[in-house]
Amino acid sequence: MIRFENVTKRFRGTAKPALSNVDFEVLRGEFVFLVGASGSGKSSCLRLILREETPSDGRVVVLGRDLRSLSNRKVPYFRRHVGAVFQDFRLLPNKTVFQNVAFTLQVIGSSRGFIQQAVPEVLALVGLAGKEKRFPHELSGGEQQRVAIARALVNRPQVLLADEPTGNLDPATSVDIMQLLARINSSGTTVVMATHEAGFVDQMKRRVIELVDGELVRDERHGGYGDTSSLPSLAPGPEQGAAAVAALTAVLEVQRETAMSASAAVSSAYGHDVTPVAVEEPVIPVDAAPSAPEPVEQPAPSAESASAPQHAEPEPEPDPEPAPETRAPRTQPVPIADIAEVDVAELGLADRLGLGQTPPEDEVGPTS
Structure with missing residues (x-):
């Protein structure tokens, strides 16, 4: 499904590569956590899978396609099979919930009848039935993230990428989003999620890929977050x-x-x-x-x-x-x-x- 073969990614103006000889494979239907400190290369991996970036060395193969040799003209067709959810939602503020979700289908030329059928189904899946006519500013943060997930799923992608989807949400809402992603994964969609939420990683016991300074240091099935010393503590200081x-x-x-x-x-x-x-x-x-x-x-x-x-x-x-x-x-x-x-x-x-x-x-x- 997703394969990194000795991938190295260098950005212009930086001496150290963002990724260095990263090698792993994600099978169909897996739920994989990408963990590591900020700057470890998690987001770079997701951008390579989405074909927003190309590797400097090595190969990235997604759904049987070598993304380095994929022409720019074919990138939009490739992305129809890959959904993406981000930390900042990225909703269109002047469009309703229905219009935000339908926009993805309109871009790829779906028929009006298919849009009228698919959008209510995916909104019901993410728990937003009855809120089709609301605008983003009329929703809570958790509801806006659900709209973003519905937009990523409306085209029924085979892979769902999530880059810190709970980063701007309170703990209770974050639990709801994680339960939603687990339910989506149980239906057969492959989920790759970059996160700092150590509690979710430890509780769900899914596959964990850990990156440190662009290098893969751990690939563990049914693993936990690992070292949490770099995470901030909420305990009050002695002063x-x-x-x-x-x-x-x-x-x-x-x-x-x-x-x-x-x-x-x-x-x-x-x-x-x-x-x-x-x-x-x-x-x-x-x-x-x-x-x-x-x-x-x-x-x-x-x-x-x-x-x-x-x-x-x-x-x-x-x-x-x-x-x-x-x-x-x-x-x-x-x-x-x-x-x-x-x-x-x-x-x-x-x-x-x-x-x-x-x-x-x-x-x-x-x-x-």
Whole structure:
């Protein structure tokens, strides 16, 4: 069906050949994966099979024809037996799905009756029945690739070439395309596919031809992809985890500094050290700014007022401007008994610092 006989391909302006002494044969009805890194020669093999290029040395024989001796006039007739599917779909944007598929038959001069019969059949085969009148921009990427496959199959070719047909598709759609190609192969069509999809190659266990720098290094039946060290990894790098830890550390440091500033302000107001502890009350009024409020200077209590017990109820201080309330932990001084011995001005200071008791009726629920 397809035979490479010591094929070497050199392109003008390059010192190293794209293919070097490549020798293999693909039998009728096989499904063959061409694997290898970018630049290994996979696409060059497909272009030689399609007769877009001719070998510099050696022979390429497809369907019993030596393509090097095939005249340019006969190339279009030869390509009627070889279908091709590409990564970028290559659909005509101003034509409908039906017209894109029928265009191949119109070029080779098929009758109108044959076109009206063949196009719906192949669209049903690829799962696009009922979408004949849609334009390419109205389809998803997987549907556009199905149109390209239908266009390649409508002339019932003996060989189907696929150059990275799942390269622009998401994983779920790629699985559908691979299942479609396997079904096409089971009907008798020879499929040669160039791919980087290691998972598909490993799961399907078909014949694998591996190229490295233009040289054939492996021809294995029921093989896998092989070396995947050159494939990119999707695992997050360690620097991403370090950045997350650094950001969390910075947030905790800001919270610690805020708590220490509030504790220092209360200590200066009461005249002794106060240890801040977390209070489980979820809702507190705080300023909109994240930093701790600046302490307000209050006159120090006189000796008489400090020594004399305070029996009179302190007059309530006018409520300050309402501030946005957030759900965040606040600190409260441990020596609660000392609060009863301070004067009215000092109680107002504690309230402005957000360190006083919050009446239950002032608490705000999570939906406020």
